[in-house]
Amino acid sequence: MNRNVLVFTEMKGSVLRQVSLEALSLGQKIAGDGSLVAAVFGSQASRYAEVLGQHGADQVMVFADPQFDRYQADIYYHAYRKVIQATNPDVILAGHTVNMKDVAPRIASRFGYGLISDCTNVELNGHDLSFIRPIYAGKAFEKKRFTTENMFVTIRPNNFKAEPSPKVQEVVFCEADNVDVQTVIRDIVLKSTGAIDLAEAKIVISGGRGVKSKEGFGPLNELASVLGGATGASRGACDEGYCDYGMQIGQTGKVITPDLYIACGISGAIQHVAGMSNSKVIIAINKDPEAPIFQIADYGIVGDLFEIVPLLTEEFRRR
Ligand code: FAD
Numbered sequence: 001m002n003r004n005v006l007v008f009t010e011m012k013g014s015v016l017r018q019v020s021l022e023a024l025s026l027g028q029k030i031a032g033d034g035s036l037v038a039a040v041f042g043s044q045a046s047r048y049a050e051v052l053g054q055h056g057a058d059q060v061m062v063f064a065d066p067q068f069d070r071y072q073a074d075i076y077y078h079a080y081r082k083v084i085q086a087t088n089p090d091v092i093l094a095g096h097t098v099n100m101k102d103v104a105p106r107i108a109s110r111f112g113y114g115l116i117s118d119c120t121n122v123e124l125n126g127h128d129l130s131f132i133r134p135i136y137a138g139k140a141f142e143k144k145r146f147t148t149e150n151m152f153v154t155i156r157p158n159n160f161k162a163e164p165s166p167k168v169q170e171v172v173f174c175e176a177d178n179v180d181v182q183t184v185i186r187d188i189v190l191k192s193t194g195a196i197d198l199a200e201a202k203i204v205i206s207g208g209r210g211v212k213s214k215e216g217f218g219p220l221n222e223l224a225s226v227l228g229g230a231t232g233a234s235r236g237a238c239d240e241g242y243c244d245y246g247m248q249i250g251q252t253g254k255v256i257t258p259d260l261y262i263a264c265g266i267s268g269a270i271q272h273v274a275g276m277s278n279s280k281v282i283i284a285i286n287k288d289p290e291a292p293i294f295q296i297a298d299y300g301i302v303g304d305l306f307e308i309v310p311l312l313t314e315e316f317r318r319r
Pocket residue numbers: 207208209210211233234235236237248249250251252253254264265266267268269270271272275285286287288291303304305306
């Protein structure tokens with residue numbers, strides 16, 4: 001088996017997204033004896049050429065240009081086009097991120113690639129490739145195969161392992177073209193959801209209406225900080241004004257797959273579960289033993305979150 005695989009990596013600020021390394025590791029498996037090229041963009045891009053080589057890239061294309069520090073569809077589209085024309089990949093891989101959701105269909109349609117998005121698993125059977133993705137808000141999974149020769153796949157963060165695999169990589173420095181942009185971003189209002197990106201966090205402590213106030217999130221934030229995780233929320237908590245909608249997990253919020261999800265004072269409505277049911281381990285803390293969240297939890301604690309969460313924090317802090 002040999003395929004030429006291209007991975008579009010992505011930065012968050014000046015830091016490479018973890019899902020980009022996960023895509024590279026997957027790319028290595030799909031490429032077999034073929035080539036694996038990674039493209040990296042932004043003023044800090046050169047810093048990551050070596051890291052990408054350490055994760056299996058044979059060649060790294062570096063666009064070290066500050067115009068990529070802010071996502072703008074036209075600018076990125078033109079750079080992606082340049083990379084595709086230079087490498088002519090059989091398979092393109094990228095993280096299933098907000099920016100990729102925007103630009104991937106455009107690339108796929110312009111270059112005649114089939115597109116399968118939000119994959120959580122891939123089956124490699126000789127030359128055959130099948131892609132697994134959740135459907136019906138995570139209640140079922142579908143297995144898909146491409147009917148096109150060229151494939152574009154976006155992967156959900158935290159579902160593939162990023163495994164170091166050092167290669168002697170070639171680094172190519174590329175110039176971005178001057179692009180006549182169709183839309184201009186005038187302002188970005190950033191709402192902080194903590195230091196760790198919720199979509200990529202390995203541990204998420206989430207609060208629901210049971211948290212009862214903005215201040216009620218204090219103990220959850222503390223536990224998250226001790227465990228090195230991020231804080232999330234149900235829509236119930238967001239609607240009550242206890243926290244920002246940027247923290248919402250679920251069907252109309254973020255879909256996440258952490259290693260550990262601790263749901264505090266969350267009933268477990270289907271729309272919430274759609275955003276977290278694929279977490280590797282789920283712990284639920286709820287006063288109501290009949291709360292539906294216990295049906296999907298690996299571990300359940302029936303009790304008052306304001307008593308249990310500080311006890312957990314204290315215990316983890318000691319270890
Ligand atoms: P509740 O259902 O009110 O549950 C609060 C829980 O806290 C209860 O189980 C209670 O027993 C427990 N509790 C109370 N006090 C304590 C305490 N001291 N200690 C421990 N437990 C306590 N919801 C989402 O979360 N995400 C979405 O993306 C989303 N999208 C939606 C889309 C649509 C179209 C619709 C119609 C709804 C959507 N919802 C979504 C809303 C969803 O249906 C629920 O209303 C919401 O998830 C409920 O939030 P909750 O569990 O925090 O609140």
